[in-house]
Amino acid sequence: MMHRMHIEIEELLKIAPSSSLEGVMGDTPLIQIDALELFNAIKTLKEKLEFTILLDIVGIDWLNYPLQKRERFSLIYLFRHNNFKDTIAIEVAIQEPIFGADSITSIYSGANWLEREIFDQYGIYFASHPNLKRILNHLEFEGYPLRKDYPINQRQICTKAQDMLDELSKELLKKDLDLEKDNLMPLNLGPSHPASHGTIRTIVALDGEKIVASASEIGYLHRGFEKACEYHTYNQIIPYTDRLNYCSALMNNIAFAKTVEEMLDIELPDRAIFIRVILAELSRIIDHLVCLAAALLDMGAQTNYWYLFNPRNDAYDFLSKLTGARLTNSFIRIGGMAYDLYDGWEGDLQDILYKVRKGVDETLIMVAKNRIFQDRVQDISPISPKKAMEMGFTGPNLRACGVDYDMRADKPYYYYDSFDFDVIVGSCGDTYDRLMVRFEEILQSIKIIEQAIVALPKGEINYNDRSITLPPKSEVYNTIEGTINQFKLIFEGIKVAPKIHYSAIEAANGELGFTIISNGSGTPHRVKVRAPSFLHMQAYPQMIEGYQVADAIMTLGSLNIIAGEMDR
Amino acid sequence: MDLSSDEHLLGDSIITTKVDAVIDWGRQSSLWPFVFGTACCAIEFMATAASRYDIARFGAEVLRFSPRHADLLVVAGTVSMKQAPILKQIYDQMPEPRWVISMGACASSGGFYDNYTTLQGIDEIVPVDVYVAGCPPRPEALLDAVMQIQKMLWSEPALEPRHPNFKSIYDA
Ligand code: SF4
8 A cells, every 4th residue: 555655745844844654543644743833734735736625623632642743732634535545644753732734724624613613622712713703612611621631531611502693793804794785684593492303503694585694503412422431331332422413323333343353454244344344334324314313303204204204104013023222222332232133134135125115216206306396496506516525525525526435335345346236426416316226225225235235245243352252142141251352342442552543434424534543551542533524514504505494494404414423 | 159068969960079180181192202312222212113112002192393392301311411401491491390200220320331421321411200210121120110100190289380399410
């Protein structure tokens, strides 16, 4: 892998003379760059070397880390190349949080919220950032919660919600408008309204029915996932990952477990991989069903809600039979699965696939050629491929713009290259495309599951290493070694040698990635989620400008923003 | 005029009862829920409202998204410190009498989010009538909570404020 990218690395080292190739995170080279040279290096990276997607920015506090670090804080920037295969990481040591680093928002507009988050959580400043303000925590919050010396359970009371007029006025000013003078009406969409999907708030300035400017506020469902990870063992984190995108919990389990497994450098038995593929695709189906059902309901098309929700319920019956829970399954373990499939699963699953297909067919009969539906969603809030990539779009929302990027096809993992399925793309990235891509993806996922059922090999479901997976219960109850083994693994956790790693899968909403920094113990030093919804939401205020309030609701529904994943 | 001894004279056309009883009877099957859905639990609320579990069977299907129209607040999901003032505002906007169901571990106690952002139970903000265990609770459990409220409502005086002495963290 390294040799394929050596030209890019050479180029970067030239631009930034003080930089050095520090190491690799799997197949991703990690380059150390001086804060002063960061801006130019990243500019070159995008404009000359074609790393068009900014994946994530990770803040790190190295306090108490076993290996000596130059500075207490550093940032890791992750970029993906235009070929959708290569990833590069840049690390910048932060000498003084207050001086921080240069903002790269002018290069990648998607960096805006990512930098704000780091400011909010670590107190690291970004020079010439357009709006450096807290984003996840409330404005009355003091201190920086992700710093290692901030006590995890020190809560701070928030007495009132901010009015957001400062951000709205800024947006209006860009267009030379003023609330008072131009007689515009500010209106809050959310945070507590079903059409705002729970906890998302957007304030809009209205000229009649038309939105002329808007700003979004997130963080209402910030639940401290990343900090919690630093206090739990790797397997204890699995239940927390369930609750990121709770519409497809299993996929989060898989993305996390896969990252840790890569750090441990272990290969799963094939049976576990195939079961994971089946469950991941089933989760994708459920996720898309919920998104479509809710979006159509927002539009008043209630019948479709029943058509799509009922098969989803059947899928939940299957999952609760298999995993014991309908929604929050926690079924994956590092190194394998909690259990194997139960007797008779195949018939149950086939039945669900049949019902899902029927639900989708019936819905499409109602909407595909329906004039009202078409008029409501076509040409609403389109986004160009270039803009979408700059904002860090991935998954169905990016494919809707016509960009043929699906990690299952471009960076295949879990034998996805051996399955026969199509990558579905739209044409103009409007609300219609975003919804239709999801309909079609449901059918493709059904196709993958059917192939996986046929190809499912027999054998073990867990990697056979007692320092990673639990011994069988018969051993635990009958031998002293088994008991001790179980005890140690549960209490101390799986030990992961110190390293930095990023890995991702194609989740229902896009590239769901985890950056994990291990420190040799059973608990990670730092976990950062690359949450697709976070980046999609960032584009939302711009996307709805020029459209009506009713369109804005549909756009939000079609982006499928899941607050748990966005706010973490 | 006391008619109780002559009730038989009135035949089938008139029923005499207590005011409390007739009001509670009416309220019982027409609870209008406001769903304060924030997280995963809200997804299970959606399932409860959908056709399989069908909350309409218990007379509570008229979901209102204006708190001024609602008398049953269902808090479904994690409430962060940032969200707390909004929950309080919504509760304050609901007219009396009002009931509160705390759905799930998070709403009831903060769940497994014992950290810097999460409110450790909504009863620090609003008085709770029924707590539902689970993460998330199954739809059946939520239906059971609605039935608990219906039962509870029978034994309460119809015209008196509920929880007059409740203090939230904001009143301290
Ligand atoms: S109780 Fe569980 S399911 Fe409900 S909101 Fe909390 S984490 Fe989600």
